[in-house]
Amino acid sequence: MTEVAEKRTDLPWGEITDETIAHAAELLGTTLRRDRMGGWVTEVNVDAIKHFAQGLGDRNPLWRDPEYGKSTRWGTMLAPPTILYSVDGTTVAPRLAGVQWLYVGTDWVWYDVVRRGDVYDAPATFVKQEVKGGEFASRWLIQTGHIRYLRKPDGFMVGEAFGKCARTPRGAALKKDGKQKYKAREAYEYTSEELAAIERALIDEMPRGADTLYAEDVEVGEVLRPTVKGPLTSTDMIAWYAGWSGAAPYGGAHGDAVRYRTRHQDYHVSEKTGAKDSAGRGHLEKKTGEDVGMGGAYDIGPQRISWGVHMLTDWMGDEGFLHTLSASVKRPNLIGDTTTWHGTVTGKDVVDGYHLISIDMHADNQRGETNATATATVLLPSKVDGPVVTPVPRNLTSK
Template sequence: MTWGQINDETLAAAAELIGVPLRRDRMQWIEATTRDTIRHFAWGVGDDNPLWFDADYAAKSPAGTILAPPCILYAVDCTIVAPKLAGVQWIYAGTEWTWYDHIRINDSFKIDVKLIKQEVKTGRRFGKWALQTGALSYRNQDGNLIAEAIGKCARTPRGDGRKRKDGEEPKGHVAYRYEPAELADIEEQVLAEPRQGNVPLYWEDVDVGAHVPPVIKGPLTITDILAWYAAAQGALHYGGVHGDALRYRRRHDDYHINAETGAKDSAGRGHLEASTGRDVGMGGAYDVGPQRIAWGQHMLTNWIGDHGFLHQLKVNVLQPNMVGDTIWWRGEVLGKREVGAAKFLDLKVEARNQSDLLSASGTAVVALPSRQDGPVPLPLAPA
C-alpha cells in the first residue's frame, strides 16, 4: 500500500474495520475523573465554574459533590475514530454527544468503540478525502451508561497530495490585526460572562426565542492550544514522545515528516506550527476541534446552572479556528417539550469569529428543573 495515499486500496483496508471493536490504548488520556483531572480540564478550556473546583460549594448543589464538565469525556476517550490510512492527516469534523447522567468526581470509565461508516468525498480545500465516523459508549465503574458519542474525522492528504484537481494551492492564513479598542472590548466581554450558578433556571421561565449568553474565547494563542493538550490529550494520540513514539510509528506507520529536518514528527504539529498547518491544508496553526466544542459546552453549562443538565450537544466543525482568531459561542432556544417527567429545551448553537465567519454549528438539548414538577429526573433514559 502507498503510504499517505487515499486510494481504493487504502480505503478498502480501512473499511474492513467497520463494525469491529477497536483498541483505544492511545486515545485515553485519563481513566478517572479525579479532582486533579477535573480541574486540569476546566483550566484547559478557561471554565472557572465552582461546581468543578470547590468541594464546599458543590456539596450544597443538587448533585451534592464536585462534578466534571461534560466534555471531560474527550480526555477519557477523544472520540477520534480514524483507523488505517497511514500517513493521511486527521482533521476533526464534529461530535454528537448524548449524556444521561452527571460525571462525578472519581468516576472511572469503560469505553466501547466501533467505526460505523466511511464516506469518500471531494471538496474545495482538498481533492479526494474520506470522512470516518465512529460510535462510542462510556460506562462508569458501576456499569451505568453515562454518555454516548458519534465522532467524525476527516482524513485528508498532506503536502503535494492536498492539491485540488485544478492544481491550485490552498491559500495561507493572514492573521487578523486587532485595534486596541477591539481587544479591550473582547476582554470586557469575557470578564462579564454570566453564570447561573446555584440559582435554578426553571423550564417554565424560558421562552422560545430566548438567547443564551455568549462565551468568548480568544484571541487564540499557542498557549491556549497547549493548555488543551495538557488537559485532554497530551501527545498520546500521536504515539507519545521519544521511545514511545518510535515504537508506535513502527506499529502504525503514522507520522508527519518535518520538512526542515527530514525527521519523523507528530501528526498534530499543525496545531502548533504555522508551516505545518499550511502543509496539511489549514492555512496555518489552528485549534483542536474537540477544544472548540468544549467551549460550546462551557457556554451551555454556564447558562443552565447547577440545577440544569446538558443532555445533548451535536456540533459540526466547519472551518479551522486559526491562531489569533476570537470565537463567540451563541445559542437560541428553538423549542420546548416534555418527555415523561423531563422538561427539555431544544437549541441551535453556533460559533463565529471576529470576521463573522461561521466556525462551528449544531444543536443542543438541555433539561431544566420545573417549578411544578421539581428537579431534573436523572439519570435520563436512552432513546
C-alpha cells in the same frame, strides 16, 4: 469483533486509493485498540476535573471547588460534560497511513452527570465510512466511531458519542490533487477597541450557579450570553492538552514518539528536512498547519466544541442537565483568532415530566466567518414537575 493488527507494506503511503479505502473498510464493526485515543483520564478525580476546566478557562464552581458541589442537589463535585473527551477522545480514524485526519464533529448524548470519583471503560467501535469528493480533493472520507462511556462497576452508560473525522490529503498530495482550500494567511491585526471588547467579555463571564433557571421562565427566542475564546494563543493550546490528552494522540513524547513511528506509518514528513514527526505539530506550528492544509497552526475540534458547552453550562446553572449535543466544526480556527459561541432557544417540550429546551448554536470568528454549528437539548427543572431526575431515559428525545 475486536481489532486484529495487520501490517500492509504494499499500500501507498499518504494516498486515498481504492485499495487504501477498502483496507480501512475491513475494520468496520470492529472495537478498536485505544492506547493513543483513550485513557488519559480513567478516574474522574479532583485533579482531572480541575485540569480540564482550567484548559477551557471555565470557572464554574461545580468543577473548580470540591466543597461547592457538596452544597448542591448533586451532593458532590461534578465535571464538565465534555470531560468524557479526556476518557476517550472520540477520534476514530483507522488505517490510511499518511492521510491527514481532521476532527469534524461529535453527536453526544448524556444520560447522567459526570461525578467526582467516576471510573470508566470506553469501548470504541468503527461504525461508518463515507467516500466524499469536491473541488479541493477528488476523494476524501468521513470515518465515524461510536464510543460508549461505561461507569464502573455497574457498567451504566453515562454517555455515548459518535465522533466524526475527515481523512484528507496532506501537503504536496493536496496541492497536486486540487486547489488548497485554506491558504496560509497572516495573523489578524486587532484594533485596541476590539481587544478591549474581548477582554471585557471574558471578565464578565458568569456561570448562573445556584440561581436556578426553571423551564417555565425560558422563552422561545431567548438569546444566551455569548462565550468568547481568544485571541487563541499557544498557551491556551497547552492548557487544553494538559486536561485533554497530553501528547498521547501523537504517540507520546521523546522516545515514546519515536518508538510509535517505528511501529505505525502515522507521521508528517517535513518538506524541508525529510524528517518524520507528528502531524499534531500543526496545532502549535504554523508551517506544519499549512502543510496539512489548514492555513496555519489551528485549534482542536473537541476543544472548540467544549467551548460551546461552556456557554450552555453557564446558562443552565447548577440544576440544568445537558442531554444532547450535535456539533460540527466548519473551518479552521487559527492561533490568533477569536471564537464567539452564540445560542438561541428554538423550542420547548415536555416528555414524561422532563422539560426539554432546544437550542441552536453557532460560533463565529473575528472576521465574521462561522467556524462551528451545533444543536443542543438541555433539561431544566420545573416549578411544577420538580428537579431533573437522572439517569435520563435512553429514548427521551425520540418520543
